[in-house]
Amino acid sequence: MAHLWSGRFAGDPDAALFEFGASFAFDRRLFEDDVRGSLAWAEALEKAGVLTQAEASRIRTALEEIAAAGASDPAFFSSEAAQRDEDVHSFVERELVARAGDAGRRLHTGRSRNEQVSLDLRLYLKRRVPQVQRTIASLMRVLAAQADACGATLMPSYTHMRRAQPVLAAHFFLAHGAALRRDHGRFAGVLSEVDELPLGSGAIAGTSYDIDVKGIAARLGFGRIVANSIDATGDRDFVASFLHACALTMVHLSRLAEDLILFTSEEFGYFELADTAATGSSLMPQKKNPDPLELVRGKTGRVIGRLAGWLATMKGLPIGYSKDLQEDKEGLFEAEDTVRASLDAAGAVIAGLSINATVTEAAASGLLLATDVADYLVAKGLAFREAHEVVGALVRRLVEQRRTFDDMTIEEWRAHSPLFDADVRKAITPAASVAKKRTPQSTHPDSVAAALDELRAWLSSTDVRT
Numbered sequence: 001m002a003h004l005w006s007g008r009f010a011g012d013p014d015a016a017l018f019e020f021g022a023s024f025a026f027d028r029r030l031f032e033d034d035v036r037g038s039l040a041w042a043e044a045l046e047k048a049g050v051l052t053q054a055e056a057s058r059i060r061t062a063l064e065e066i067a068a069a070g071a072s073d074p075a076f077f078s079s080e081a082a083q084r085d086e087d088v089h090s091f092v093e094r095e096l097v098a099r100a101g102d103a104g105r106r107l108h109t110g111r112s113r114n115e116q117v118s119l120d121l122r123l124y125l126k127r128r129v130p131q132v133q134r135t136i137a138s139l140m141r142v143l144a145a146q147a148d149a150c151g152a153t154l155m156p157s158y159t160h161m162r163r164a165q166p167v168l169a170a171h172f173f174l175a176h177g178a179a180l181r182r183d184h185g186r187f188a189g190v191l192s193e194v195d196e197l198p199l200g201s202g203a204i205a206g207t208s209y210d211i212d213v214k215g216i217a218a219r220l221g222f223g224r225i226v227a228n229s230i231d232a233t234g235d236r237d238f239v240a241s242f243l244h245a246c247a248l249t250m251v252h253l254s255r256l257a258e259d260l261i262l263f264t265s266e267e268f269g270y271f272e273l274a275d276t277a278a279t280g281s282s283l284m285p286q287k288k289n290p291d292p293l294e295l296v297r298g299k300t301g302r303v304i305g306r307l308a309g310w311l312a313t314m315k316g317l318p319i320g321y322s323k324d325l326q327e328d329k330e331g332l333f334e335a336e337d338t339v340r341a342s343l344d345a346a347g348a349v350i351a352g353l354s355i356n357a358t359v360t361e362a363a364a365s366g367l368l369l370a371t372d373v374a375d376y377l378v379a380k381g382l383a384f385r386e387a388h389e390v391v392g393a394l395v396r397r398l399v400e401q402r403r404t405f406d407d408m409t410i411e412e413w414r415a416h417s418p419l420f421d422a423d424v425r426k427a428i429t430p431a432a433s434v435a436k437k438r439t440p441q442s443t444h445p446d447s448v449a450a451a452l453d454e455l456r457a458w459l460s461s462t463d464v465r466t
């Protein structure tokens, strides 16, 4: 059996070991990138005078045929010959030689699979990362629609998972949108890291042919050329960056899922899951389980694992290419698939969510207005620390009596501080609490409306950009 490197060996490799080292089962996903890279390489070799015009054109025609076959016929990858291909590069080269004969055999001049696989992966990410970003933007659009639908409805916010202060429900949805927006930016960072052409690095030392790397970069849409051939052939930092962006996106989705698992439970009852977004129990007829959200939360573990695993794989490697680097692809593909599926699932669940305003607003009133009571005293001239003390004592009393601020008489208020006036009853409401906030990032209804507008403007501009 002939491999790309058979000449060096007296016989065939051990079948099981060959199988162990083969990557075609998964790196076929880089097929169209490999063909694109080879088309650019053929052009560069022709410019360098390594290929004649006729040879380059035979190669081009054959590669285009191969690309078309790959795009239209899934069986193309499982032909008998393909079963024996070591990786996607060997597959494309074998198909090329079968079509273009001797010209095809010249294509690998001055090129190594070490740089080729880095190129393929970079090209792959250049086309796939924008798709991940679009999926993030779709979920952000769903969150924006929910924020819009919630209008002025209030709900409690939580710190330490204890009721903190009233907020607009819209502010809650936009909070998760804000985290996803950072993820979107993090993926943009990955794209910029990936934007370096590794071709011209050879196996490690560079290439002795007159390759116009700038021309290849321009043709393939790369902004820069790698700085160092040794580094370039062994560098997969961009895979770690991609996995990090995926892992953090999953962490955000997991937190969102956790919030919604809690808030749709009987204990909270803030939101209702659409029937289409829930599952029943095989035993307990009353159950309406949030399985998709639990799976989003659960799958976060495997994506974090892929990041941790990849960092562990890289840490022991000497500089330059080692076969260990082949381990990058399965993790990358799995993380990508998991993030996209989870973003879609979260979007489908959230699109069908309805808010139970009576419940959220009832929960948003009561002792979580204590900070507003303290602020009231501050407005009357008391130092905040003292105000905190006064209100703390008042809260302690109310908790003992199982009451809230709502049914306190003015005499009771004054018993705690003479600074309380009759206006305190109007000042201490959930709506007044949010209306008193001043900063642009706050839950003041105008700030939230402005944040929603700004988000929508950003979403329509990213639509155009990605």
Ligand code: ARG
Residues within 6 Å of the ligand: 023, 027, 087, 113, 114, 117, 321, 323, 325, 326, 327
């Ligand atoms: N399948 C290999 C990988 O994914 C391609 C590069 C192989 N290079 C080599 N010298 N064996 O890394």
